[in-house]
Structures are given as C-alpha cells and as structure tokens.
Amino acid sequence: MAEENFNADELTPPEWLNVRFMTQVLSGHEKDSNLKVTNLSFTPASAKGDHYASIMFRAWVEYTAQNGNYTKSLIIKTMPVEEGIKKDMFKDSPLFATEIGMYSKVLPEWERILRTAKDPSKLYVNCIYHSLRPHQIIIFDDLVEMGYAVVRDRFLTREEICSAYSKLAKIHAISMKFIHEQPEYLSEFKNGLCEMPGLMDSSIINGGMAPFTAMLGRIPELNKYQPHFEKIRLHFKDRLRETMQEYRHHPQPGYNVLCHADYHSRNMMFKHNRETGCLEDCMLLDYQGCNVAPMAVDLMYSIYMLMGPAQRRAELETLLNYYLSSLLETLKKIGYQGSMPTPQGFWAEMKRHRYYEFLLLSTFLPVSIGLRTHKLDIGDMLHNKETHKKLYELEDFIEETKSILARFQKSRYFDDL
Structure with missing residues (x-):
C-alpha cells in the first residue's frame, strides 16, 4: 500500500x-x-x-x-x-487508561461469565503489555496473523453486521447484570463524549448543525424540517450532555449499559473462511471510549457508522431488533435478575435520546459519506472549512437525509422539542 x-x-x-x-x-x-x-x-x-x-x-x-x-x-x-x-x-484524555481497564479488568471477566454460561464467544484480542508512563502504550497480538481483516472497500453485509451486533449485545448484557448487582465495578468508566477535554467545544461537534440547517433551507423537499433544526440547534449540546451524563448525574428509568462509544465498521475485524468465504467471527476493537451510558448511544452511532445506506433505508428496524433479541438471549443465559428490556421500551429509549441522533445525522454522517464513498481525507474534512461545506452539497448525503428525516417524522422525533 x-x-x-x-x-x-x-x-x-x-x-x-x-x-x-x-x-x-x-x-x-x-x-x-x-x-x-x-x-x-x-x-x-x-x-x-x-x-x-x-x-x-x-x-x-x-x-x-x-x-x-x-x-x-x-x-x-x-x-x-x-x-x-x-x-x-x-494528550490529556483518559482514552488509554480506559482501554487498559477494559483489556485488563472488564473483558477477561466478561469472557469468564460467558464461558460459565457455555458461550464460547471471544470478546477481545490478547493484550501482552500496557503502560501509561513514561509513554501511553498498549501492545496486542496481531489479528491479521489469525486471519482477521478490516472491511475497507465495501459496506458490511447483513451477516457481518449481525455478527457485530451479537458481540455488542453480549457486552451490553453482562454490563447490565453488573450495573444491577454491583455498579461500583464499572465506576471508573465515566469518561464519555462530554468528558473529553475540549471535544464538546470543538469543530467536530459544533461544525455540522449550521451548514445542515442551511442545506434544509436550500432543498425544497426538506424545507419543512428547517424550523425543527433551527429550534434544535439552540440547545442540542445541552440535551446531548443530558444523554451522555444521565447515568452519573441524573439517573432515569431506562437501559444503561457499558457502551463501546465508537462502534463503527473500522473498529472491528472479521474472519472469513479462506476456502469458502463464509463468515467465522467478528472481533470488536478500540475500547478507548467505553463508559456507562444509555444503550441508545451505541445503537444510534451504529446506524450511521456501521450500516450502509441501503441498510439504513430498508433494514434498520430488522437489524436493531436482531441486536435486541441477542441482548435478551444473553441476559437470560447469564441469569440477569433485573427488569428485562421490552421492544416497546427499547424504541421509546431511542426516541428519548433523539438529540444524539440529530447530531449524528447533521455532523457525523456527511463526514462518513465523504470518507467512505468519496474517499476524502478526514483531516481535510474536519479542519478545512471549504471542504467541510461541500459535504452538505453531496447528492448522496442529501438523498439519505430525505429518507432519515422521513423516519424521524414517522417516529415523532420532532414532537416536544
């Protein structure tokens, strides 16, 4: 290369x-x-x-x-x-400390629990060394040598997405058991999006809502949504903080889990049989941002950073229901004694945390399309104002926005903004 x-x-x-x-x-x-x-x-x-x-x-x-x-x-x-x-x-973020905690403490215990429940799933690659001083460093066995690869030149298949959701559901399910029985075990995993130094005030978070709202005004078919986003942009960061910090500061009835928090297709590797091409395994990677938050945080992110455009249009509900069925199956298998999630409660949670999805649509999706479909440089997209502005003129992004906003309207996301 x-x-x-x-x-x-x-x-x-x-x-x-x-x-x-x-x-x-x-x-x-x-x-x-x-x-x-x-x-x-x-x-x-x-x-x-x-x-x-x-x-x-x-x-x-x-x-x-x-x-x-x-x-x-x-x-x-x-x-x-x-x-x-x-x-x-x-440089001052807790990313390495969080990932070291995941590989040295949480994931080995999660796997032990799965083995006790006769589930052979592998949740992590072996970590042979880690340190925070004098250098922040983590060293792993090489998954490529074991036959795994990152999918780069295409969108994931439905089977691959289901495999990834199955692994995420197992991690979420076991964390629900711990949150119910011994929540102090996960007390160190408290550094989500809002706790990253400077991130909430960065161009990454602040740069999307204004050009997105302007785009809605330019496209006749989307004009009707512009007033909603004019209202959203006034306080979307406050509502985003409420979602990300809810478990720690203002607990609400809902489905809280240990979120991966950066659950996209480049943070996983897949192993296919070399002779038949059949999918054999998915391995999740990059546990740097893990924190306890509503499960909707991971799932909304996955809609935009894991699924392809065809799946967002035609299979979104089916794929998320697959995640939910995997979650429920694992909760039963490991002897979870709390209240079981329900389909009605699950979709209500997705709507309750809709401000995060507003951010993902307006800010993350155009960058994702620029990166994956148009092969644009991520640094240029994030830090060059002219390149970033052009993302909101991409025809494929505009067409996706039409479909997604229609879903928001159907799901009543714009009620009581």
Whole structure:
C-alpha cells in the first residue's frame, strides 16, 4: 500500500520504540530474562480513516528465547511524539487508561461469565503489555496473523453486521447484570463524549448543525424540517450532555449499559473462511471510549457508522431488533435478575435520546459519506472549512437525509422539542 494511504504520523515510530524496549516487553511477557530481540521492523498498522485518537504500528519481531528462535507480529498503539492536532486534542484524555481497564479488568471477566454460561464467544484480542508512563502504550497480538481483516472497500453485509451486533449485545448484557448487582465495578468508566477535554467545544461537534440547517433551507423537499433544526440547534449540546451524563448525574428509568462509544465498521475485524468465504467471527476493537451510558448511544452511532445506506433505508428496524433479541438471549443465559428490556421500551429509549441522533445525522454522517464513498481525507474534512461545506452539497448525503428525516417524522422525533 502506498505511503499516501497511511497517516503521516505512522510512517516513522518514535525513537523509544526500539530493540531495547521490545526486549523488555517480550522478556516480561514470556518471563524469560535471557530473551533477546535480534531484528525489529515497523510498518503502519492502519489506513487513513481507520482511527483518529492514537497512532498504530505493526511490529515484526525476531527474537531468541530459552527454547529457540521465534518471530512475532504485534500491534502497537501509542500517542504521537510530534506536536499536532491529534496530540493536542487527546494528550490529556483518559482514552488509554480506559482501554487498559477494559483489556485488563472488564473483558477477561466478561469472557469468564460467558464461558460459565457455555458461550464460547471471544470478546477481545490478547493484550501482552500496557503502560501509561513514561509513554501511553498498549501492545496486542496481531489479528491479521489469525486471519482477521478490516472491511475497507465495501459496506458490511447483513451477516457481518449481525455478527457485530451479537458481540455488542453480549457486552451490553453482562454490563447490565453488573450495573444491577454491583455498579461500583464499572465506576471508573465515566469518561464519555462530554468528558473529553475540549471535544464538546470543538469543530467536530459544533461544525455540522449550521451548514445542515442551511442545506434544509436550500432543498425544497426538506424545507419543512428547517424550523425543527433551527429550534434544535439552540440547545442540542445541552440535551446531548443530558444523554451522555444521565447515568452519573441524573439517573432515569431506562437501559444503561457499558457502551463501546465508537462502534463503527473500522473498529472491528472479521474472519472469513479462506476456502469458502463464509463468515467465522467478528472481533470488536478500540475500547478507548467505553463508559456507562444509555444503550441508545451505541445503537444510534451504529446506524450511521456501521450500516450502509441501503441498510439504513430498508433494514434498520430488522437489524436493531436482531441486536435486541441477542441482548435478551444473553441476559437470560447469564441469569440477569433485573427488569428485562421490552421492544416497546427499547424504541421509546431511542426516541428519548433523539438529540444524539440529530447530531449524528447533521455532523457525523456527511463526514462518513465523504470518507467512505468519496474517499476524502478526514483531516481535510474536519479542519478545512471549504471542504467541510461541500459535504452538505453531496447528492448522496442529501438523498439519505430525505429518507432519515422521513423516519424521524414517522417516529415523532420532532414532537416536544
């Protein structure tokens, strides 16, 4: 893959990521003080648009140990050394601490509970090393070596989406059991969208509502929705905060779970049988933003960042009902003693937290279409005002907006704004 397909800050690893460091990591992991790394090389581990809050490298390591010579491929996630937008925005964030907590504490326990319930599902890739100081870093086994791949050149199939929803439902279900029985277990997972330093006041959040509302005024078929969004834009961030912080500050009856919070198609990998092409597994990745919040947060996000346009138009309700059936099945399997979610309650929750979906439609969807369909650069879309403005002129975005707003109208999203 050509260099221009990678993030520039992933072309050269930081100086401290060297033979000495990797020797310490592997000797500690394998409990072999005589282990020596004999060869080490790095390549970027992800393509442009795969992630935004860190940098990732694939390390090919050759080493000698007590029992012989070995090679190993590892994925290394860390923060950039050079000053820039990415480092400035995320340097003080809790992202790495949250992900370390997920891989070292939560996900192993979640899997243990599933095994007790005779469910063999794998929820995470093995993490061999993590640290917050002197460098924020997490090192994983390489899923590519196990036959997994990110889907890049197409939208996910219905089967792939259902597989991803099944994994999410299991994580949500077990978290519901903990929230009901021992909520203090998840008390550290409290850093959602609104707690990220500066994010609520960033161009990412603030940049979409005004051009979206202006677009509604330009398109005759959409004129009738413009007054709603003129009203929404006055206080949508306050309502968004209410959704994201509800569990911690103003608990309401509803369906709270440990949300993934960045549940999109580039944060999962799929394994297909090499001979038949049949789907064998889905592995969720990037647990940096996990926090306890309404389950609608993950599901609304998935509508715009997991589904393709055809699925949003024709299969949205079917796919979300599949998630709900998987959730209920897992809750029963693990002996959940709280009130079971109902279809009526589920869709009522989606409507109650509709301000988050207003943000996703007006701000995230045009960027997603620009990235996935038109192959635009994500940095350019987010930080170049002219490029960002043109997103709201894309014909496919306008057509999707017509369909989505009709759904909002049918679901009475505009009542009592």
